[in-house]
Amino acid sequence: MARGFDMMGTRRQATPRVNACKAPTIRQSHDIDLRAPGFQAGEEVASARVSVDHNGLPIREGVEIPVDNTTAGLGGDPSAPGPILLQDHGNPVQFRNIWLLPLVD
Incomplete structure (x- = not known):
């Protein structure tokens, strides 16, 4: 598969460390810790x-x-908050039990 297109890959950047996928139709779990980029005066100071x-x-x-x-981004100001989008690539997918929690340093 092309670089970064495996499940949970970073698109066109990197493949996951391991393939942790379960069989199709078996529920998968994902715990994601996303740190937004840092900006000062409109300039990115941290990725x-x-x-x-x-x-x-x-x-x-x-x-x-x-x-x-x-x-395929939405465009706009990358320093402004935006939506969280869940992608399915046209396959039958069900999402459930989604939690969004603020991170505390």
Whole structure:
């Protein structure tokens, strides 16, 4: 598969450390810790970073995500809060038990 297109890959950047996928139709779990990029006076001073546990296995730890990471972004000001989008690539997917919690340093 192309670089970064595996499940939980960082699009066009990196593949997961391990393939933690369960069989199709078996519920998957994802714990995602996303740190937004830091901005001062409109300039990025710290990149976004993400750590991910997939089905209990750490597959990402502090991976840097550039602001211009996707070709399908919404555009706009990257320093402003935006929506969280869940992507399915046209496959039948069900999302449930989603929690959004603020991170405390």
